[in-house]
Each structure stands twice: as structure tokens, then as C-alpha cells.
Amino acid sequence: MSRSSINLLEKFTQFSEHWSPRVVAEMNDYQFKLAKIQNEFTWHDHKDTDEVFFVIEGSMTIEFRDGKVDLKAGEMFVVPKGVEHKPYAKDECKIMFIEPRGVTNTGDAGGELTAKSDVWI
Amino acid sequence: MSRSSINLLEKFTQFSEHWSPRVVAEMNDYQFKLAKIQNEFTWHDHKDTDEVFFVIEGSMTIEFRDGKVDLKAGEMFVVPKGVEHKPYAKDECKIMFIEPRGVTNTGDAGGELTAKSDVWI
Numbered sequence: 001m002s003r004s005s006i007n008l009l010e011k012f013t014q015f016s017e018h019w020s021p022r023v024v025a026e027m028n029d030y031q032f033k034l035a036k037i038q039n040e041f042t043w044h045d046h047k048d049t050d051e052v053f054f055v056i057e058g059s060m061t062i063e064f065r066d067g068k069v070d071l072k073a074g075e076m077f078v079v080p081k082g083v084e085h086k087p088y089a090k091d092e093c094k095i096m097f098i099e100p101r102g103v104t105n106t107g108d109a110g111g112e113l114t115a116k117s118d119v120w121i
Numbered sequence: 122m123s124r125s126s127i128n129l130l131e132k133f134t135q136f137s138e139h140w141s142p143r144v145v146a147e148m149n150d151y152q153f154k155l156a157k158i159q160n161e162f163t164w165h166d167h168k169d170t171d172e173v174f175f176v177i178e179g180s181m182t183i184e185f186r187d188g189k190v191d192l193k194a195g196e197m198f199v200v201p202k203g204v205e206h207k208p209y210a211k212d213e214c215k216i217m218f219i220e221p222r223g224v225t226n227t228g229d230a231g232g233e234l235t236a237k238s239d240v241w242i
Contacts, residue, residue, distance in 0.1 A: 075126040
């Protein structure tokens with residue numbers, strides 16, 4: 001077992017691409033992923049799982065079909081399973097998100113922003 | 122569905138007791154809990170689940186039978202299931218930890234630091 005802490009800001013220095021999640025930890029069958037995001041993501045949902053967003057640095061908005069929630073550093077939000085959402089950040093925002101291993105970032109929506117789901121740093 | 126962000130530092134203003142976890146969010150059958158900790162906790166393990174520690178403010182140490190890991194704000198660590206550990210903080214430290222709903226904070230060890238497992242704020 002590793003005896004090293006996982007320093008999130010240090011991990012963020014290891015990549016620069018937007019909407020390209022990196023796994024930093026696993027708890028049982030759940031993964032903790034970091035992403036740098038900017039501009040609009042794809043409308044999508046996750047049929048079988050809730051998804052947690054946690055903002056580490058910056059601010060973002062999660063749009064829903066009937067509203068939105070604004071998040072800034074130190075704030076989190078749980079998107080319930082099956083709820084369509086579209087993450088958005090005007091300026092670059094650093095987030096951690098949590099979901100079961102194997103979940104695809106765009107759900108069933110697909111498209112060019114679909115990322116590999118299991119890239120570790 | 123709630124459309125409010127969960128602001129962790131604001132949540133921490135709502136309680137002051139040490140080693141007294143408060144649930145702030147659920148994702149599927151997992152709970153996100155906040156705690157203020159100081160001094161030594163009880164040696165214990167969780168036979169059936171990993172446990173994530175994430176330091177929001179301050180610093181803490183997780184002792185193991187054969188070592189330790191130091192964590193400061195912005196750092197996280199996953200304690201694997203079945204591994205005995207003892208959290209410790211010299212000064213008050215604010216943490217978030219994540220584990221399945223229903224897990225007891227002291228595992229099977231019991232003792233006076235055992236807390237109710239499902240208190241929401």
C-alpha cells in the first residue's frame with residue numbers, strides 16, 4: 001500500500017488538456033478523477049449512477065434542462081443519475097469528480113469530447 | 122432535486138464538536154461526511170470498505186501499525202479496507218471523508234468516540 005498523500009494541485013501540474021480526466025485514486029469500485037475544464041461540455045446523463053463534482057480552483061456552472069447550479073472552489077454538487085446536465089466554465093476551472101470505475105464522461109451522448117475513462121496520473 | 126451548491130467551509134460553521142461526523146451529500150450508497158478532528162482517534166479498521174480522507178483545512182496524520190502518512194489541506198489518501206489506522210491531528214483539522222452509508226466511524230473497535238453514522242447538516 002502506498003504511503004504517499006495525493007496532492008491535488010501537484011497532480012494538476014501534470015497535464016494541461018481540457019475535458020481530459022485523469023484518475024488519481026480509487027475507493028472500492030469508485031474513481032476520483034481530476035479535470036481541467038473550459039467552455040461548454042456535451043449535454044449528457046449517466047443512467048446508472050450519480051456523479052459528484054467538486055471544484056478545486058476556479059468556478060463552473062452545471063446547466064440542467066430546467067435550471068443551473070454555480071460552483072466555486074470549495075463547493076460540491078451531486079448530479080443524480082439520469083439527470084441531463086452540461087458542465088460549463090467561462091475560464092479554466094480545476095475540478096475533481098467522482099463516479100464508478102468505467103463510466104464514460106459523455107454518458108451515451110458520445111461525440112468528440114468523449115475521453116478514455118481510465119488514465120491515471 | 123436540490124439546485125444548491127454544497128459549500129464545505131460554510132457547512133463547517135454549523136458544528137464544533139470533534140470526531141462527530143456530519144453528512145453533507147450522498148452519491149448512490151456513499152456518503153460525504155465532514156468532521157473537525159483534534160488529538161488521537163481510536164485504532165480501528167473497516168473490514169468491508171476502503172475509506173477516503175480529504176483535508177479541507179489544517180493538517181493531520183494517519184498512523185498505521187507500520188508507518189504513517191501526513192496530509193495537509195488539498196491532499197487526500199485512501200485507507201484500504203482491513204488496514205488498521207489511527208487518525209491524529211495536533212491542532213484542529215477540518216476533513217471530508219467518504220465511505221458507504223452505514224459505516225461506523227470506529228469500525229468494530231467501539232469506545233467513547235463512536236458516533237452516530239447518519240447525522241446530516
